Amino acid sequence: MQLTVDLRSDTVTKPTPGMLEAMWSAKVGDDVFGEDETVAELENKAAAIFGMEAGLFCPSGTMTNQIAIKCFTQPLDELIADQTAHVYRYEGGGIAFNSGVSTRLLNGYRGIITAEMIAPEINAENIHYPHTSLVVLENTVNKGGGSCYTLADIAPIAELCQTKDLKLHLDGARIFNALTHTGDKAVDYGKYFNGISVCLSKGLGAPVGSVLLADAATIKYARRIRKVLGGGWRQAGFLAAAGIYALDHHVERLKIDHAHAAILGEELSKLSWVSNVLPVETNIVLFDTVEPATSVLAKLAIHGIKAIDTDKHRIRFVTHLDFHPEQVEHVIKVLKSL
Numbered sequence: 001m002q003l004t005v006d007l008r009s010d011t012v013t014k015p016t017p018g019m020l021e022a023m024w025s026a027k028v029g030d031d032v033f034g035e036d037e038t039v040a041e042l043e044n045k046a047a048a049i050f051g052m053e054a055g056l057f058c059p060s061g062t063m064t065n066q067i068a069i070k071c072f073t074q075p076l077d078e079l080i081a082d083q084t085a086h087v088y089r090y091e092g093g094g095i096a097f098n099s100g101v102s103t104r105l106l107n108g109y110r111g112i113i114t115a116e117m118i119a120p121e122i123n124a125e126n127i128h129y130p131h132t133s134l135v136v137l138e139n140t141v142n143k144g145g146g147s148c149y150t151l152a153d154i155a156p157i158a159e160l161c162q163t164k165d166l167k168l169h170l171d172g173a174r175i176f177n178a179l180t181h182t183g184d185k186a187v188d189y190g191k192y193f194n195g196i197s198v199c200l201s202k203g204l205g206a207p208v209g210s211v212l213l214a215d216a217a218t219i220k221y222a223r224r225i226r227k228v229l230g231g232g233w234r235q236a237g238f239l240a241a242a243g244i245y246a247l248d249h250h251v252e253r254l255k256i257d258h259a260h261a262a263i264l265g266e267e268l269s270k271l272s273w274v275s276n277v278l279p280v281e282t283n284i285v286l287f288d289t290v291e292p293a294t295s296v297l298a299k300l301a302i303h304g305i306k307a308i309d310t311d312k313h314r315i316r317f318v319t320h321l322d323f324h325p326e327q328v329e330h331v332i333k334v335l336k337s338l
Helices: 017-025 038-051 059-073 092-101 115-121 151-164 176-181 186-191 217-230 237-249 254-268 293-302 325-337
Strands: 053-059 075-080 102-106 131-138 165-172 195-199 209-216 274-277 284-289 308-311 313-317
Touching: 017 237, 038 053, 038 059, 038 209, 038 237, 053 059, 053 217, 059 092, 059 131, 059 165, 059 195, 059 209, 059 217, 075 254, 102 115, 131 151, 151 165, 151 186, 165 176, 176 186, 176 195, 176 254, 186 293, 186 325, 209 217, 217 237, 254 274, 254 284, 254 325, 293 308, 293 313
Parallel strands: 075 102, 075 131, 131 165, 165 195
Antiparallel strands: 053 209, 195 209, 274 284, 284 313, 308 313
8 A cells, every 4th residue: 555645834734642642621611702722731731841931822824924924013114034934935925914014124144134234224204215113023934944043143133123113923843843943041032023823833832832932921912913913712621622732742743854854865866867955954944956846746646745846846745643764765765766
């Protein structure tokens, strides 16, 4: 029987038996009335992990990011982000639609931007210019092949934002992958960011959900925005329990995903039909192909391997907790046969 391997994303995982048990045994209530104790436990737990005051459980990272942007800006404002940023490229134009805000895009290295790059792009107070009010970082950077900011990278950006009275938000969709790679402490992030979005379904294996972290006043307002966007939960504790389980049991094992990604990256670099492999830091492998990526994907599909193309000649593999050693061996064997 042919193995099926899904490397399209780390969102394709199914809940583990332990996670399912935690979900079924969760104590729930109506969260819109503030009565779901498991949701509250998740929000408080995530906030404590990152040294923030409060949290808000939402269906997706897109929602947590868009709520944060709405909290930290006003119409006619402008935010600064890298040109590959998920908030700009993959959230349906929500910056403009939800917040009436324009975007100043920078060309960072693999999605990583610096204080030196940001400073000259902050607009002077002038009625001809939008008011610069927010900087958004992404960690890890999806389009950068899982590239990471360290806290040492973030500190000067945070200092610049404080000096210029700008808010700083982190799209931390894969923040635990970054922490696994850099060795930085999650609790230290609260010193630098006004808002942090933490995804529970990427890498950590929860079926759905992200948590927005900020100070208590911001989260109070964010809860109102979530309601307006249709994000009010009812008995959401069943899903929150999966998030709690993921934080307790699936963070430490991310190093396995990174090891699997490194193996794939090394093997790909030896193949004649691969022209380039981006440095592999975490669980994302981006590589360029000599022939069109769609042709390579079709060949992989014949062997039960799913992946996605991110450009005409670029393919992405994402490793995850449902990608096991025997599947790693199968993928390597297929790659060598192409």
